Amino acid sequence: MSAGEEVLTGVSVVPLSLRGPAPVRVVAGFGFWLFLLSDIIIFAALFAAYAVLSGSTAGGPSAAELFDKRHVFLETLCLLASSVTCGFGTLAVYRSDARALLLWMGMTFLLGVCFLTMEGREFASMVAAGAGPSHSAFLSAFFTLVGTHGLHVSLGLLWLIVMLLQVTTLGFRPMVARRFFCFGLFWHALDIVWIGVFTIVYLGAK
Amino acid sequence: MDMQVEAEGRAPGVDPRDRHGARSYLIGLAYAVTLTLASFWAASTSLVYAPAVPVLLATLAVAQMGVHVAFFLHISSAPDQANNFLALAFGVFVTALIVFGSLMIMANLDHHMMSMDELMRMQR
Numbered sequence: 131m132s133a134g135e136e137v138l139t140g141v142s143v144v145p146l147s148l149r150g151p152a153p154v155r156v157v158a159g160f161g162f163w164l165f166l167l168s169d170i171i172i173f174a175a176l177f178a179a180y181a182v183l184s185g186s187t188a189g190g191p192s193a194a195e196l197f198d199k200r201h202v203f204l205e206t207l208c209l210l211a212s213s214v215t216c217g218f219g220t221l222a223v224y225r226s227d228a229r230a231l232l233l234w235m236g237m238t239f240l241l242g243v244c245f246l247t248m249e250g251r252e253f254a255s256m257v258a259a260g261a262g263p264s265h266s267a268f269l270s271a272f273f274t275l276v277g278t279h280g281l282h283v284s285l286g287l288l289w290l291i292v293m294l295l296q297v298t299t300l301g302f303r304p305m306v307a308r309r310f311f312c313f314g315l316f317w318h319a320l321d322i323v324w325i326g327v328f329t330i331v332y333l334g335a336k
Numbered sequence: 337m338d339m340q341v342e343a344e345g346r347a348p349g350v351d352p353r354d355r356h357g358a359r360s361y362l363i364g365l366a367y368a369v370t371l372t373l374a375s376f377w378a379a380s381t382s383l384v385y386a387p388a389v390p391v392l393l394a395t396l397a398v399a400q401m402g403v404h405v406a407f408f409l410h411i412s413s414a415p416d417q418a419n420n421f422l423a424l425a426f427g428v429f430v431t432a433l434i435v436f437g438s439l440m441i442m443a444n445l446d447h448h449m450m451s452m453d454e455l456m457r458m459q460r
Contacts, residue, residue, distance in 0.1 A: 152345050159347025160419055167427035174431040178438035203376055210368055213408055217361040220349065224357075311349050318408040322401050329397040333379035334390060 155308055162312040166319045169282075173323050176278060177330060180271040188266035193335030196261060198252075202332040205248050206324065212241035213321040220314040226302040235294060238317070242287045249280050272331065279327055282320050289313055346416040348409055364407025371400040 151157070184193060219234035253273070256262065263273035293313055296306050375396045378389055405411050405424070413421050450458075 156345050156347045159349060160345075160423075163348045163420055164423055167423055170427055171430050171434065174434040175438075178435045181435065181439055182442045199376060199380065203372075206372055207369075210365070210372065213404070214361050214365045217364075217408060218358065221357045311347065315349050315409060318404060321408070322404045325397050325400050325404070329375060329393050333375055333393055 155304070155311075158308050159311060159315070162315055166315060170319065170323065173275075173278070173326070176271075176275040177326060180275045180331065183267040183271040186267035188268075190266045190269065191259075191261050193268065193272075193331070196256065197332050197335050199332065201248065201252060202328055205245055206328050208241045208245040208248070209321050209324050212238045212245070213318055215241065216314055216317045220310060223302065223307050223310045228297065228302075231297065232294065235290060239287060239290055239294075242283055242290075246280060246283055246287070249276070253277075276327060276331065279320065279323055282323075286313070286316055286320060289316070345419060346414075348411055348417075348420045351410065360407050360410070364403055367403040367407065368400055371396050371403065375400070 152160075215234045215237040219231055219238060222228075222230035222234055253276075256269075261269055263270050290313060293306070293310055296309070300306050375393055378384060378392045378396065384392060411417065411420050411424055
């Protein structure tokens with residue numbers, strides 16, 4: 131664009147080298163995005179281990195004998211619904227609407243608790259039936275992969291409680307809003323990992 | 337295109353400049369539920385040729401991950417999202433390398449290794 135055009139359109143084109151740093155919101159969001167991608171790489175390693183070891187049952191129960199598809203479907207719906215309520219909660223942060231935020235994030239929390247309860251019951255019944263993580267390489271890989279995902283969900287719920295306390299005590303200051311956006315990214319990323327879990331572990335069971 | 341927007345870049349996730357935030361989540365939910373139902377149907381049906389089921393499941397999973405990235409995380413290939421998109425592309429690349437690389441190496445090892453019975457017989 132020439133100088134004459136710039137005068138006509140009123141748009142100033144600043145060269146990349148002179149633009150200066152991006153706003154904190156963008157930098158913090160991007161940094162958290164990089165963390166999430168590295169977290170997904172951890173899950174990639176666990177998925178690879180599970181895929182390699184899923185046939186090594188050491189005479190114990192195989193994946194097809196252990197898993198109940200209806201149970202997994204309900205778990206999936208819980209996480210999916212919590213992803214959407216979390217999105218609505220993020221929109222409430224933009225409007226600085228504390229009541230809507232508490233409503234949607236409260237629902238996110240309850241759905242997360244539902245998911246964890248169902249997963250905990252599944253784990254407990256497996257261990258009670260003698261199919262604990264020490265039984266075979268397949269079960270070790272299963273409990274590591276699904277357990278790591280469950281641990282992430284638990285930490286996310288803890289984070290959500292802290293954020294709800296912060297928003298009630300500190301209000302919608304930019305720092306709190308930024309953390310809510312990062313929490314939203316975290317929660318959506320966990321849902322993406324769960325797609326891999328239910329496809330490979332539960333539906334791909336042979 | 338607002339030049340200032342492009343200069344600042346854009347954080348991943350929903351943006352205050354988006355007008356259709358809630359609609360995006362609802363569209364995403366509709367797609368995601370449809371794809372999830374399709375996955376569970378594909379895993380238990382006898383209508384699909386059995387050896388093709390894993391491929392179908394993988395396709396549905398990748399499609400659903402795409403829906404989540406586009407409608408929930410709001411990552412796109414727009415010019416102001418170049419950083420987010422490149423980081424995602426690198427993440428997908430490393431993930432694929434780890435998963436398919438491990439499977440290939442372990443299958444190859446398995447193929448070349450002596451079976452346990454043979455090994456036991458040699459030790460006698």
